Amino acid sequence: MTTIELLERTKAAWGSIRSASAEEKDRLLLAMAESLEANSEDILRENAKDMEAAKGAISDVMLDRLALTESRIHAMAEGIREAAALPDHVGRALAQFKRPNGMTITKRQVPLGLVAIIYESRPNVTSDAAALCIKSGNVCMMRSGKEAYRSSHAIVTALKAGVESVGGDPDIVNIVEDTTHASAQVLMTADGLVDLLIPRGGKGLIRACVENASVPCIETGTGICHVYVDRDADLNMAVKIIENAKTSRPSVCNAEEVCLVHCDIAKEFLPKLKAALVDKRREAGLVPVELRLDEAAAEIIPGTAATELDFDTEFLDYILAVAVVDDLDAAIAHVQHHSTHHSDCIVTENQAAADRFVDEVDSAAVYVNVSTRFTDGGEFGLGCEMGISTQKLHARGPMGLDELSTYKYVITGSGQIR
Missing domain, CATH: 3.40.309.10 (Aldehyde Dehydrogenase; Chain A, domain 2)
Known part of the structure; x- marks a missing residue:
């Protein structure tokens, strides 16, 4: 399946989650956490393959970012459960006021749509991003770096199995099969499909996304x-x-x-x-x-x-x-x-x-x-982390549920005309 075809499939699944109740989303998340732990053996086996292939190619410190253990998978599952326990902000009124002509204007928080994440050698990003996207009523498309692809694919497989086990649409979370630059370029320019692109990785990745993306893009995380x-x-x-x-x-x-x-x-x-x-x-x-x-x-x-x-x-x-x-x-x-x-x-x-x-x-x-x-979403009480925005518009600092949302104005009246 091409990257565009997978994006179309993921975007089509948005209808199953954007208007889901808090209880329905939490049920999906808890099933995802359970499935993640139940499939830890498969995930660790694939992670061992990634680790073996990366030895000598990346530093020992970066190998630590790539490595998964039973305890790290448990922490990932706990992060999903913590996201489920957060208040659901979808649909809440951010502001409401009445105009002199009698019409009422409500500023309402709503999901973004399809959030795409391009990341490098941290497979835990996979579950963190999926949890926050689903809790905030979004669908998500992962694009892992080649160093972590086997691990990330195994994690997505487990998450999708969890979603399906409770009757959800497994296409609310997907992972790009192509780890070449071509797939990243597709995500950067998928206007009308990708509503927000979040790069997580080194300076080169972040700069490439910010400079080349025609879709909305968050500048994240280089931390001096x-x-x-x-x-x-x-x-x-x-x-x-x-x-x-x-x-x-x-x-x-x-x-x-x-x-x-x-x-x-x-x-x-x-x-x-x-x-x-x-x-x-x-x-x-x-x-x-x-x-x-x-x-x-x-x-x-x-x-x-x-x-x-x-x-x-x-x-x-x-x-x-x-x-x-x-x-x-x-x-x-x-x-x-x-x-x-x-x-x-x-x-x-x-x-x-x-x-x-x-x-x-x-x-x-x-x-x-x-x-x-x-500086971390979990440590700030925002749930597992989507990324750290270092820009000023839309999102800044640790990105949680509110930063994966936008808003629309709802105007109600009784026949007012201008």
Whole structure:
């Protein structure tokens, strides 16, 4: 089946879900979760094939993104169940007002239609995206990268079986069979079929979609995330936050890539940072973080000399660019120049400094004394994650049910004419 034919088939299934009741959608979702776990053996077998084929072709950190386990499949199923437990916003009145001529205008939330997701090596995106699309009354078309195709196809097969088991139309979720650039191009230009395109992956994929799509497209997720350690920071807290933001899962877009340190506390703080990220991790048999230091930081601790490019790189690895800045103004200027407007953090006990950072840093998520790793739909209470939008129109930050919706105006009256 061609990609266009599959899109047409998926769009035709929209009628079975867009007006479904909350109870009907939740029944589908719970059946999908159950089927996902029931078919875990098949999914893991296909994932093992993907892992074997990817060894040597992608980094160990990226292999971790690709890998599935029983516990990860269980977490995916729980994500679907959490989506089912969310309030159903489809059809709700966002606003209502009455005009002087007696007509009533209601702004009503409605589904988008067909949401297409192009993603790379994270098979869990498959179930997350499907759950949020169905809960919000949409149908979805997956297009996995070749590294994760076997895993993603097995997941979709399980989800479709769950839908069918409770009488739903299995075509509300489908996966593109072609993993070449041609199928991605079809999704980008399927006007009238694709109502929203969401790319999830590296900078190249996102840029290609944004530049080439004729369908509505969300710019997601490249995350050059900063943590600025202010002069008035609790230094032990700062180390703890940075350790989590950099090392808990470095391959994700909300991992920290740049650390900025106020010059007044750099001599005290940087040795603490090196001890936590390099020395203690090496002693514990963990991967130490490579610190890429600007000239001022290199005068205080040993590391790799940073180039200017290091402050504009999403490493997705155990690498952290470190710079010493003169003051809060310099920190904000640095973030504004180098940030991808994803997630940026200040660590400080000074409320005035925190307020200025929050007001002046133009990112989708701005943190005060919190790890950037919380930029995630599940952690925000929005359900499993569709993606992180770094643009400003329609959706920004973690995309949940509301971001997979649009609205229409419903006008009722008693024969009014203009």
